[in-house]
Amino acid sequence: MLAIYRKEMRSYFINPIGYVYLGVFLVFSALLCCYTTLVRGSYSTGSYFTYLIFSFMILIPILTMRLFAEERKLKTEQLLLTAPVSIPGMVLGKYLAALTIYVGGILLSCVNLIPLYIIGAAERGGSSYSMTHIGPITGEIAGSLIAVILLGAALIAIGTFISALTENQLSAAIITIGVIAAMVLLNVFNLLKDSDGQPLIRVYAIRSIISWVSVMSRFSNFTNGIFDYAALLYYLSLSFVFLFLTVRVYEKRRWG
DSSP states (O other): OHHHHHHHHHHHHHSTHHHHHHHHHHHHHHHHHIIIIIITTOOOOHHHHHHHHHHHHHHHHHHHTTTTHHHHHTTOHHHHHHSSSOHHHHHHHHHHHHHHHHHHHHHHGGGGGHHHHHHHHHHHTTOOOOOSSSSOOHHHHHHHHHHHHHHHHHHHHHHHHHHTTOSOHHHHHHHHHHHHHHHHHTTHHHHOBOTTSOBSOOOHHHHHHHHHHOSSTTTHHHHTTOOOHHHHHHHHHHHHHHHHHHHHHHHHHHHO
């Protein structure tokens, strides 16, 4: 597994994919943080992390589209299948490499939050700078970071599975974008209201299904500094299920 992991990490930076992903993500996150906090005159980071998730619809497919699709296109898949490594180890090695790049980007983007603490300290010391709170709430930031990492881990697992189904990287990216967009935006239907202020979807069973499928419905507790164990289990289970399905795809190919 470690050999696969090291190979994938090298490939991210031998090719421009790793640089493109990190560059686009860090620029976008910096601009978004500036707009949702400094420009609005607020220390609240809930909007920043919520909007950040929408960037994953494009960025995560960039990380995952090549994981297995490239192996099939270059005809190196058989080398992987006959290598002295288990299929779960192979899948985990590739998945963890993509997850490492993703988490690295998230951690690097934390520098965007430093100005909030500097301004908060200055304001508490008598600065005339006016914001809605005196300093950011660390609990909200920590909870949001944990949620973003867990959610990203689940979405990367989905992208890994889709990449294993095709040899075309563009197809893998487009399908992954569609699936992630559906899972992120689905909860919008539960928020729609009619002219009387009532939910547009009034059937409780349908609303419950939408809430269960949507990855966003479990995110809000973390942005409020509440650690949601049910959401933790959901994101970890989602990751496990799609990694398990990826393993099954390659076990079928090895023995089929």
